[in-house]
Amino acid sequence: MAVCIAVLTKDNCPLYIACDPNEDSLKLHFLVHTSIDVIEEKLNSATAANDPRDLYLGQLYPNEDYRIYGYVTNTKIKIVVIESISNPLKDGDARQLFSKVHGAYIKLVCNPFYSPGSPVTSQPFLSSVASLMRAKTIA
């Protein structure tokens, strides 16, 4: 199940981080922070690689308790999903989850009163990310 979904800007500032309340949020924040390095490394090395339109980076690095997946959009917005090792996400599911989070982000950005880069307070975005996190617990 997804225990954390994080959205980061191109300067690696956190736009929005949602953690499962049962987990230690500090540890999850730390994991998100460390995954930034891995994402940057992948981005710098994958220049001539098979870049599909949206860079789904797959599993970033192994950890004893969690699996960490990354995704980067063309505008360098990074989405990181951490999920616990007990219920691993299949590749197709992970891609779908990322594209749904990306879709929610697009709707957020289309709001003329939201300035990109500022902290997210939009209710529709918060509730759709929350439901995506919950949905994976049922799947």
Added chain:
Amino acid sequence: MSRSRSAVDPKRVSSELFSLTYGCMVAQLLKDFENPEEVNKQLDTMGYNIGVRLIDDFLAHTPSVTRCTTLEEVAEILCKQGFKMFLGIVPEVRNWSASKDKFSLVISENPLAEYVELPPHCQDTLWYSNIICGVIRGALEMVQMDVKCTFVGDTLRGNDSTEIEIKFVKILEDSLPAGED
């Protein structure tokens, strides 16, 4: 945009551009004037200027439209042809007053307000789509009809529906043989 990927319909793509443009304009107006009431007035004035020009375009493209003799006819043409032509929606006409001089237009899906969420400080005062009121007022004034057009509800504000109230005031210049019923 996620939607334009699936259906490359030119009309659909330009409607998103239109919504974004209008949204940026309202956001800029809010930044410039800071007072939502003032922004409402500005939107109404802008709409009025659009309406006085739009009516000629509308009448040129719909030769089947003849002079209206009743307010009901005006409402029908406004919704079924006017709104359909420019915004692609057909609002519902409701709440006729007893003296038949006032009615409401209920818009189910407002293309201007896609993806919009009002900031908390103008949640209760800003009428986001107030430009529509101005357009209706301006257009009808050019056909010698003086109306008062105001918003009474907006889904962006948390009301049940987006509703515009149109109240007939008078015929201008007495040039119609019969005004309203």
